[in-house]
Amino acid sequence: MDIISAALSGIFLFLPALVPNSAAVLFGGGAPVDLGRTWRGKRILGDGKTWTGLFGGVAAGTSLGILLIMISMIFEFPEQWTWGGGMDALGVVFALALGSLLGDMTGALIKRRLGMERGHKAPVLDQYDFVAGGLGITALLFPAWIASRYVSGDGIVALVTLLVFVPVLHRTVNIIGYKMGKKKEPW
Ligand code: CTP
Numbered sequence: 001m002d003i004i005s006a007a008l009s010g011i012f013l014f015l016p017a018l019v020p021n022s023a024a025v026l027f028g029g030g031a032p033v034d035l036g037r038t039w040r041g042k043r044i045l046g047d048g049k050t051w052t053g054l055f056g057g058v059a060a061g062t063s064l065g066i067l068l069i070m071i072s073m074i075f076e077f078p079e080q081w082t083w084g085g086g087m088d089a090l091g092v093v094f095a096l097a098l099g100s101l102l103g104d105m106t107g108a109l110i111k112r113r114l115g116m117e118r119g120h121k122a123p124v125l126d127q128y129d130f131v132a133g134g135l136g137i138t139a140l141l142f143p144a145w146i147a148s149r150y151v152s153g154d155g156i157v158a159l160v161t162l163l164v165f166v167p168v169l170h171r172t173v174n175i176i177g178y179k180m181g182k183k184k185e186p187w
């Protein structure tokens with residue numbers, strides 16, 4: 001497989017983890033996950049992490065994943081462009097979607113402990129918390145899939161491409177969300 005294909009597959013396969021963040025913005029607004037509770041005088045997660053955002057985001061990422069799995073089957077995508085065979089593929093896209101929002105919540109937990117209010121800019125953490133969560137949870141549940149798609153052989157090209165592309169995409173989407181009035185800050 002050539003290098004361009006390897007690079008693009010890194011982003012394509014991660015779509016079920018990329019969509020939940022934007023979807024959470026659209027679905028948010030309900031009760032916060034921490035139910036308003038504090039820890040050592042600071043909110044545990046804050047009002048930016050809601051149950052509707054969490055469930056809506058995971059549902060959106062998983063739904064997109066299922067759609068892409070069907071497309072990849074119909075058009076017989078090469079192995080490196082798939083989420084695996086059979087039921088495993090469903091598990092992988094769910095792990096990517098859930099992991100990404102768990103990573104995002106972990107990022108919020110860390111920000112609150114550092115005394116940052118909701119929406120405060122936290123470079124690196126804001127751009128990579130959900131990437132670490134998506135890759136981490138999926139690696140835990142489907143280690144062989146992560147190893148073959150993002151680590152061994154051309155997989156490393158996919159990983160580097162993903163890590164370079166994510167901050168650019170994150171910023172672009174957030175500026176759009178901000179202009180649409182859906183997001184309070186453009187980051
Ligand atoms: N959101 C949500 N539930 C989630 C994740 C996100 O409702 N589990 C919504 C919130 O409206 C949030 C918005 O998506 O404000 C943008 O998410 P993000 O930028 O991660 O949150 P911030 O508002 O920046 O808050 P934090 O400082 O906690 O990251």
Ligand code: MG
Pocket residue numbers: 104107126
């Ligand atoms: Mg965030």
